[in-house]
Amino acid sequence: MEAMDAFPSSVRGATHTVKGLNHCKKVVIAKHGERGFDKDCNGKNAQHIIIPVPLGTIVKDDNGTVVGDLTTEGMMFVAARGGAGGRGNKFFLTDTEQAPDIAEFGAEGESNTYTLEVRSLAHIGLLGFPNAGKSTLLRALTRARPTVAPYPFTTLKPHIGMVPYDDYEQVAIADLPGLIPGSHKNYGLGIQFLQHIERCRGLIFLLDGTSDPQLQYDTLSHEITQYNSALKARPNCVVVNKIDTEEGKRSFEKLKKKMRVLGISAKTGVNLGELLTVVRDMYDKYEAKEQEEGCNNNV
């Protein structure tokens, strides 16, 4: 959370290319509007200052009331209106005064104070095709109870579950709606779904062992990269589910030879302890990086 003063013409723009608020200065001052001049010259308005902020940024006023919620790409919050330029001497022309020698000063802009906060959805997001077993896994790892069913698109909105660790740290995991080829072009639940992913710090690629996990991994990687190339760099792990089935076991063994991957069964509980260790590792790495970035920014 950061407190910020904003002066004339300051505007916030939400974008998926920015991850945090560390780059935001505590005080932002835009220029005043210019004064008007003689020879029919009006003063220029002050230039806008646009500060990019991450999607999910909320803006609170002095009383803690939420006055802005920047959830979609390109959304703006006008933090302070800038000063208009002063009117030139022509504005003061009258029947009796044909050559007025007065012009206005530029107006001063507003000055406001806001607090910015990024609302993340969860620490870790479950990313996978419909029917991969994301909801089954969340139910197995946490006390959340999303619906599980043998048909695609059972989950239509995110469900969050908390994993309590022995040192009292809690990691939030989000079960997200399934992703399909073309999601970045808004197929299926499309962009709406990808926006949820953006608000998770780490990702679990959950692959269905019973139907070509390699193809699923390639498609998921492609979809998130097309949407926002920065997502690929988020801490992540690859998991093949349903290894309690013959097919699942076989495809897991095959994929294991090509990439680092963990085999689990969300349904019967195989290797869930190992998965929780991997999840905690991702969480710790992300926290360490955040702290490091915060420290560097304060220097």
Ligand SMILES: Nc1nc2c(ncn2[C@@H]2O[C@H](COP(=O)(O)OP(=O)(O)OP(=O)(O)O)[C@@H](O)[C@H]2O)c(=O)[nH]1
């Ligand atoms: N054999 C087996 N079946 C599983 C496993 N995990 C999930 N399933 C089954 O796979 C089907 C889909 O499970 P869900 O958890 O609803 O899948 P989902 O990824 O949440 O699906 P959507 O919400 O539609 O995206 C259900 O019939 C589950 O019982 C597993 O480890 N082994």
Ligand SMILES: [Mg+2]
């Ligand atoms: Mg589901």
